[in-house]
Amino acid sequence: MARSKAFVTRVIPEAGIERLATAYDVEVNRADRPLSPKEISERAKGCRALVTLLTDRVDGALLDLCPDVRIVANVAVGYDNIDVAAATERGVWVTNTPGVLTETTADLAWALLMAAARRIGEAERFVRAGRFHGWGIMMFLGGDVYGKTLGIAGFGRIGQAVAKRARGFDMRVLYTDAQRAPEDVEHACSAAFVDKATLLRESDFLSLHMPLLPETHHWLSEAEFKAMKPTAYVVNTSRGPTIDEAALAKALREGWIAGAGIDVYEEEPKVHPDLITCENAVLVPHIGSASIETRNRMATIAADNCVAFARGERPPTAVNQPAAAKA
Secondary structure (H helix, E strand, O other): OOOEEEEEEEOOOOHHHHHHHEEEEEEEOOOOOOOHHHHHHOOOOOEEEEEEEOOOOOOOHHHHHHOOEEEEOOHHHOOOOOOHHHHHHOOEEEEEEOOOOOOHHHHHHHHHHHHOOOHHHHHHHHHOOOOOOOOOOOOOOOOOOOOOOOEEEOOOOHHHHHHHHHHHHHOEEEEEEEOOHHHHHHHHHHHHEHHHHHHHOOEEEEEOOOOOOOOOOOOOOHHHHHHHOOEEEEEHHHHHHEOOOHHHHHHHHHOOOEEEEEEEOOHHHHEHHHHHHOOOOEOOOOOOOOOHHHHHHHHHHHHHHHHHHHOOOOOOEEEEOOOOOOO
C-alpha cells in the first residue's frame, strides 16, 4: 500500500524531516522562502499532512484547494497564522509545539534586556565604524539592571521563566495577566500581581509575553509609553502587534522611555521605518527560539504529531478537536 504524502512549506531541521519520513513520503520547499497560498496548494495536492511555519497563512480557501490534507502541524507555539475554526469545520487537525521553547525565549528576552540597558547595539556599531579612539568616562552610559524592578506582561511559561532569571539580579518582579497565578507559582517566581497601570508606572524593565488577542493588540501605545518612567526599557519577544510600532518609535525618539529590545514586529518582515532609525532600539529578526537544540525539538514535535495521526492516534499537541476528523 502506498504511503501518505507530507509537504513541508519551508526548510526545517533534518531531525524533523527524518522523523516525518518514518510515516510519509516527504517533499520539502528547499528554496526556504515563504510560498504563496497558490504555491502551497499546488505542492500540497494529494498530501495528508502539511507542516507549516508562522510565515504561512492557512485558511479555509487554502484547505479547500488541498482536500486531502487532514493535519496541519505548525512549527511554532503560536498558531494565529492558521484559521483553526476553518480547519475544525473541515475535519482537519491543527497542532503546535508548546513548552519546548520556553527557556530559549526567556534567554533571548534577557539578552535583549541587557543589550538595551547597556547600549550594546550602539556600542558595537560604534566600534565597527572605526570610531573607537580611546576610553571616555561619559561614553555609552546605560542603565543598571541589578536591583531594579522587572515588570512582566503575560505570566505564562515564558513570563515565569523570565521572572525566575531575575533572582540572580536581585530584582523586584511585578506581573500582570488576565488571571492571577496560583500562590505557589508567585512564590516560586518571587513575583507580585499588579494591575496594568501599576506595572507601567513602576517597571524599570517591561517584558511582554502575551498571546496576540483582540484585547492585547497594541497593548502598548502612546498612552502607555507616556505612563512609564523615562528611564524604563521595553522588551518584546511575544507578538509584534502587541506594541504600536509607530508609537514605540515616537517614545524612543522623544525620550518617553530610555530604550527597547525587539524581536517581533507588527508587519513582519517589514519594520516601521521610524523604528529602524532609533539608535536606542536593539532590533533582532524574530530569533526567540533560534537555538539549535530548540529548533530541532520544535521540528520533531511537529513531525511527531503527523506520525501519530498516520497511526490513527490523536496528535499529542493538537489545539483543536475536529467534529468529524477523518482518518
